[in-house]
Amino acid sequence: MKRIVVVAVVGGLLLGAGAVMADQKIAVEQDNLMRGQAKSMYNVIGKMVKGDIPYDQAAVDAAIADLEASVPKIPTVFATNPKEDVKDATYGSSPKIWKNKADFDSKVPPVSKAIADVKGKIKDLDGLKVAFKSINDRCTDCHEVYRVKLK
Amino acid sequence: MLRRILPLAGLGGLIGFGVYWWLTIPATVAASALPAYQPNLANGLTTFNAGGCSSCHAVPKQDDRTRLGGGLAIPSPFGTFYAPNISPDPNDGIGRWSEADFVTAVMKGTSPSGTHYFPAFPYTSYQHARVNDVRDLFAYLKTLPPVAGKVRDHDVPFPFDIRRNVGVWKFLFMDGKPFVADASRSAHWYRGAYLVNSLGHCAECHSPRNFLGGIVSSQRFAGCSNPEGEGWVPNITPRGLSDWSVKDVAYFLESGQTPDGDSAGGSMVGVIRNTSQLSSTDRDAIAEYIKSLPPVEGPPKPLKKEKQS
Numbered sequence: 001m002k003r004i005v006v007v008a009v010v011g012g013l014l015l016g017a018g019a020v021m022a023d024q025k026i027a028v029e030q031d032n033l034m035r036g037q038a039k040s041m042y043n044v045i046g047k048m049v050k051g052d053i054p055y056d057q058a059a060v061d062a063a064i065a066d067l068e069a070s071v072p073k074i075p076t077v078f079a080t081n082p083k084e085d086v087k088d089a090t091y092g093s094s095p096k097i098w099k100n101k102a103d104f105d106s107k108v109p110p111v112s113k114a115i116a117d118v119k120g121k122i123k124d125l126d127g128l129k130v131a132f133k134s135i136n137d138r139c140t141d142c143h144e145v146y147r148v149k150l151k
Numbered sequence: 152m153l154r155r156i157l158p159l160a161g162l163g164g165l166i167g168f169g170v171y172w173w174l175t176i177p178a179t180v181a182a183s184a185l186p187a188y189q190p191n192l193a194n195g196l197t198t199f200n201a202g203g204c205s206s207c208h209a210v211p212k213q214d215d216r217t218r219l220g221g222g223l224a225i226p227s228p229f230g231t232f233y234a235p236n237i238s239p240d241p242n243d244g245i246g247r248w249s250e251a252d253f254v255t256a257v258m259k260g261t262s263p264s265g266t267h268y269f270p271a272f273p274y275t276s277y278q279h280a281r282v283n284d285v286r287d288l289f290a291y292l293k294t295l296p297p298v299a300g301k302v303r304d305h306d307v308p309f310p311f312d313i314r315r316n317v318g319v320w321k322f323l324f325m326d327g328k329p330f331v332a333d334a335s336r337s338a339h340w341y342r343g344a345y346l347v348n349s350l351g352h353c354a355e356c357h358s359p360r361n362f363l364g365g366i367v368s369s370q371r372f373a374g375c376s377n378p379e380g381e382g383w384v385p386n387i388t389p390r391g392l393s394d395w396s397v398k399d400v401a402y403f404l405e406s407g408q409t410p411d412g413d414s415a416g417g418s419m420v421g422v423i424r425n426t427s428q429l430s431s432t433d434r435d436a437i438a439e440y441i442k443s444l445p446p447v448e449g450p451p452k453p454l455k456k457e458k459q460s
Binding site: 038039042043046047049050090091094095136139140143147150 | 377381382383384385402406407408412413414415416417418420421452
């Protein structure tokens with residue numbers, strides 16, 4: 001009997017520790033997904049729109065393709081609440097995501113649609129500016145409610 | 152002995168109450184204090200955008216920024232406030248208000264029925280607005296569509312629900328001083344200072360507050376934990392924006408894009424919806440002023456963020 005109790009307690013502790021570690025792992029995975037998209041969206045397209053870097057058709061097409069592939073992963077990657085933020089991160093997830101997961105998920109298809117609407121049609125900087133805004137407004141629809149600034 | 156003390160105590164109490172009552176009389180602006188004036192609707196729109204009216208008063212979950220039926224819940228440590236209907240609807244909005252009612256509400260924080268508004272309505276900033284900007288705003292609001300529907304009462308527990316006490320709060324935290332130009336600065340800088348400190352009411356969110364809900368003036372603009380509950384409101388003094396140029400700030404106010412490759416989230420999304428409608432001159436002025444602030448260290452962040460559940 002004693003042995004069973006000990007095993008159960010140790011098992012419980014291990015499970016608990018495992019859960020804590022998993023939390024940070026999930027948080028990092030979610031953060032990485034969003035950071036990857038931010039790279040295409042802001043470090044490539046955003047900087048061209050702002051005029052920091054010159055217009056580059058190949059880079060634009062690659063960024064749009066990356067976003068098209070990456071955005072639909074959001075509902076799955078955010079399936080679990082990590083219940084903690086990535087260490088030293090600037091942004092975190094609001095717990096509201098997992099209180100209203102269906103609403104959170106419903107914000108994603110409009111982003112995909114905005115991407116599909118402009119894919120292959122961006123030919124110059126003016127077109128890119130319009131496309132950037134149409135996609136970014138949909139990103140913001142979700143960030144307004146579900147992203148939390150941590151510092 | 153007791154016979155002597157009791158009347159004295161009663162008198163003291165009466166005087167105390169008299170002082171309290173006198174101190175907390177809601178201030179108003181008389182119609183006679185407003186000379187004849189031809190309002191400028193274009194400037195009313197600028198005031199509307201600079202003041203961020205629609206961020207709180209627009210009907211939530213729809214895209215029309217000019218449907219000001221209210222209803223947005225604004226959580227705070229003192230309870231939840233519900234933004235009222237300020238559309239021109241005669242029954243549920245401000246359709247029957249006089250211009251003096253409106254100026255009084257915005258600049259004194261007093262309702263047409265003579266009660267104090269809660270300072271969730273940022274009249275501590277709006278008090279510094281120019282009267283004519285507020286009059287233009289009133290004329291502009293009158294052109295917007297009326298929206299029917301009364302908004303529910305605030306959900307504010309005792310003792311904060313005693314509105315008369317807001318008079319004490321105003322005495323402590325509302326200086327009532329007009330906003331004066333700094334002779335050593337340019338008109339452009341002053342325009343920015345004016346927009347930030349009056350209509351823009353930036354300090355209302357970007358400053359820490361004391362236990363009574365008053366802004367800690369030594370840490371104005373230096374950031375704080377989000378009063379709405381989640382996360383952090385950033386320090387916008389040069390201590391927090393050291394990597395940002397004046398141009399970066401102006402571009403952020405136009406596009407929501409940060410220089411480190413991200414975009415605004417949270418309540419700032421709504422603010423960008425307003426500032427993106429301002430003239431680029433106004434945005435540049437705000438940016439110039441913000442970057443000219445003294446760098447101030449904000450309150451410490453909690454070392455380890457408590458677990459979210």
